[in-house]
Amino acid sequence: xxxxxxxxxxxxxxxxxxxxxxxxxxxxxxxxxxxxxxxxxxxxxxxxxxxxxxxxxxxxxxxxxxxxxxxxxxxxxxxxxxxxxxxxxxxxxxxxxxxxxxxxxxxxxxxxxxxxxxxxxxxxxxxxxxxxxxxxxxxxxxxxxxxxxxxxxxxxxxxxxxxxxxxxxxxxxxxxxxxxxxxxxxxxxxxxxxxxxxxxxxxxxxxxxxxxxxxxxxxxxxxxxxxxxxxxxxxxxxxxxxxxxxxxxxxxxxxxxxxxxxxxxxxxxxxxxxxxxxxxxxxxxxxxxxxxxxxxxxxxxxxxxxxxxxxxxxxxxxxxxxxxxxxxxxxxxxxxxxxxxxxxxxxxxxxxxxxxxxxxxxxxxxxxxxxxxxxxxxxxxxxxxxxxxxxxxx
Ligand code: FNR
Numbered sequence: 001x002x003x004x005x006x007x008x009x010x011x012x013x014x015x016x017x018x019x020x021x022x023x024x025x026x027x028x029x030x031x032x033x034x035x036x037x038x039x040x041x042x043x044x045x046x047x048x049x050x051x052x053x054x055x056x057x058x059x060x061x062x063x064x065x066x067x068x069x070x071x072x073x074x075x076x077x078x079x080x081x082x083x084x085x086x087x088x089x090x091x092x093x094x095x096x097x098x099x100x101x102x103x104x105x106x107x108x109x110x111x112x113x114x115x116x117x118x119x120x121x122x123x124x125x126x127x128x129x130x131x132x133x134x135x136x137x138x139x140x141x142x143x144x145x146x147x148x149x150x151x152x153x154x155x156x157x158x159x160x161x162x163x164x165x166x167x168x169x170x171x172x173x174x175x176x177x178x179x180x181x182x183x184x185x186x187x188x189x190x191x192x193x194x195x196x197x198x199x200x201x202x203x204x205x206x207x208x209x210x211x212x213x214x215x216x217x218x219x220x221x222x223x224x225x226x227x228x229x230x231x232x233x234x235x236x237x238x239x240x241x242x243x244x245x246x247x248x249x250x251x252x253x254x255x256x257x258x259x260x261x262x263x264x265x266x267x268x269x270x271x272x273x274x275x276x277x278x279x280x281x282x283x284x285x286x287x288x289x290x291x292x293x294x295x296x297x298x299x300x301x302x303x304x305x306x307x308x309x310x311x312x313x314x315x316x317x318x319x320x321x322x323x324x325x326x327x328x329x330x331x332x333x334x335x336x337x338x339x340x341x342x343x344x345x346x347x348x349x350x351x352x353x354x355x356x357x358x359x360x361x362x363x364x365x366x367x368x369x370x371x372x373x374x375x376x377x378x379x380x381x382x383x384x385x386x387x388x389x390x391x392x393x394x
Pocket of ligand 1: 038092094096123124125174263285286287288318320321339340342343
């Protein structure tokens with residue numbers, strides 16, 4: 001926080017403001033209409049996104065006074081998935097980042113490494129697994145899989161093998177997006193970024209040997225001979241249109257040596273099922289309100305889920321986080337770590353790698369000061385729990 005005040009107010013201007021609610025507006029001015037529609041657009045009428053945001057303001061922090069920490073700020077260290085992380089946040093998987101910035105995932109993976117924040121790479125990235133790993137250096141990185149249908153198990157196995165070899169230590173399996181949601185902005189624009197090899201360069205599937213050989217035997221052409229057909233085929237592969245079943249988790253457990261986290265859980269019974277399936281974590285998430293509109297806010301389901309399974313696996317949270325205060329509330333309601341989605345994408349639109357770093361740093365600074373001023377000396381459950389909040393609408 002000292003760092004932020006010094007640099008922000010005196011000698012080095014940050015790439016943009018410290019006002020998190022202005023970032024969306026500022027970033028949207030830098031994006032084309034197509035990109036803006038894709039990044040900022042939601043499913044349906046945007047009801048769930050509004051609920052995601054509104055849920056935070058229903059909870060208020062009740063600060064304690066005269067908590068003497070002898071000048072020490074709260075430590076933000078968090079242990080998840082066998083890693084000791086300096087901050088309780090991770091960079092959420094976001095696809096096709098080259099539509100935002102020509103460096104795309106290379107910028108965000110490098111930013112995450114610089115700020116000591118775990119990086120979750122999307123299957124829908126516009127950069128190969130190996131290049132993201134290189135940009136992320138010795139950072140902590142996790143791989144997110146959009147799970148191809150059983151007919152394409154060989155492609156899934158190949159992606160997991162490459163991710164493992166490239167130093168990704170955990171697997172995040174996204175369960176809420178086996179087909180894209182009803183997204184009016186993209187439909188109005190006739191825009192599907194996954195098909196736009198002119199904007200994203202090669203789709204990441206193009207670098208996968210198993211995908212390449214399947215494409216060749218089906219079309220009798222190399223991927224490069226018909227990029228449009230290949231992009232369409234890759235998109236169908238990672239969004240197969242139907243969901244797997246709980247039994248299929250075993251396949252991933254057999255092919256992935258390391259922790260597995262199920263992303264997109266919103267239901268207590270599903271969270272319990274995840275425990276029974278023997279996975280190491282869940283992400284309580286509704287994909288930022290981009291999939292099922294009219295769905296409950298993600299923060300609204302968090303306390304019940306954390307209460308049911310919080311001591312049995314690592315509970316991650318996302319959807320709607322815009323500030324360090326939001327992070328504090330999600331942690332108080334039972335999350336161990338929060339994933340940051342749109343906010344860092346806005347940072348990337350405004351300042352590339354430096355912009356992403358500014359967002360990550362600002363969120364952690366805001367969180368640290370908020371806890372400190374609220375008399376919450378650490379993230380341990382003893383200090384940070386539901387009792388530091390009240391609901392003002394009850
Ligand atoms: C996403 N998200 C996402 N999730 C995932 O598992 N794989 C992906 O490729 C993507 N792609 C993606 C693109 C864009 C433009 C957005 C906004 C989101 C969802 C993401 O990981 C996360 O769940 C939400 O973004 C979190 O909500 P906030 O922080 O954006 O409100």
